[in-house]
Amino acid sequence: MESPKAIIFHLLTALLDSWSTWNTAAGSSEAGRRWRARYLEITFGCGPYQTYEDLVRQAARDAGLPETAPTALLQNWDSLKPWDEVSAVLKKLKEKGYRLGVITNCSRSLGHRACEQVGVDFDVVLTAEEVGSFYKPDPRAYASVIDAFNLKASDVFFVAGSSGDVVGAAEAGMKVIWHNHVGLPARPGSNPILHGRTLKEALVDFL
Ligand SMILES: *[C@@H]1O[C@H](CO)[C@@H](O)[C@H](O)[C@H]1NC(C)=O
Numbered sequence: 001m002e003s004p005k006a007i008i009f010h011l012l013t014a015l016l017d018s019w020s021t022w023n024t025a026a027g028s029s030e031a032g033r034r035w036r037a038r039y040l041e042i043t044f045g046c047g048p049y050q051t052y053e054d055l056v057r058q059a060a061r062d063a064g065l066p067e068t069a070p071t072a073l074l075q076n077w078d079s080l081k082p083w084d085e086v087s088a089v090l091k092k093l094k095e096k097g098y099r100l101g102v103i104t105n106c107s108r109s110l111g112h113r114a115c116e117q118v119g120v121d122f123d124v125v126l127t128a129e130e131v132g133s134f135y136k137p138d139p140r141a142y143a144s145v146i147d148a149f150n151l152k153a154s155d156v157f158f159v160a161g162s163s164g165d166v167v168g169a170a171e172a173g174m175k176v177i178w179h180n181h182v183g184l185p186a187r188p189g190s191n192p193i194l195h196g197r198t199l200k201e202a203l204v205d206f207l
Pocket of ligand 1: 105135137162163168
């Protein structure tokens with residue numbers, strides 16, 4: 001397989017275990033999963049820009065959770081933890097000379113704070129808010145991070161966490177690798193070149 005010139009990551013599922021943080025805020029993993037699933041439902045191609053925080057609150061209401069759940073999630077934001085293998089895998093990729101980036105749907109503040117929890121120096125970190133308020137899978141969100149590297153989409157690999165990115169990043173012209181840690185169902189049209197239940201398994205060809 002040819003080598004990419006840069007690897008761009010989805011943040012909140014591919015690198016960080018944000019699911020545990022949602023579950024804790026929701027009070028149970030069942031409620032957390034229901035809330036997160038609702039979030040992904042209402043936000044996939046969600047039309048006019050609304051803030052990430054508002055969407056998190058709306059999804060909680062729709063899923064029948066009390067207002068205290070989104071409040072707790074936003075308060076506990078700095079307790080996000082990377083999946084076990086993430087730091088070792090990213091360090092190895094850096095040693096091998098790959099440039100690493102992140103494009104996340106978050107607000108500027110939440111996105112950069114979450115990125116700090118990964119504990120690795122990324123070459124580029126962009127949030128939906130900074131790229132002109134376009135959420136993925138809007139192609140403009142992916143295009144801005146590819147442009148920030150000054151590369152062509154075909155030179156860049158995208159490591160997806162959630163199912164929406166698997167389709168969206170491929171439509172933006174990147175090769176997609178799916179780190180599907182939580183076992184999400186695939187969306188129609190999803191065709192990642194590699195996938196794995198851990199980041200190490202998904203990226204083993206590059207380590
Ligand atoms: C964010 O990105 C994912 C792709 O990972 C997408 O499916 C989701 O619905 C997006 N929107 C928001 C507002 O989070």
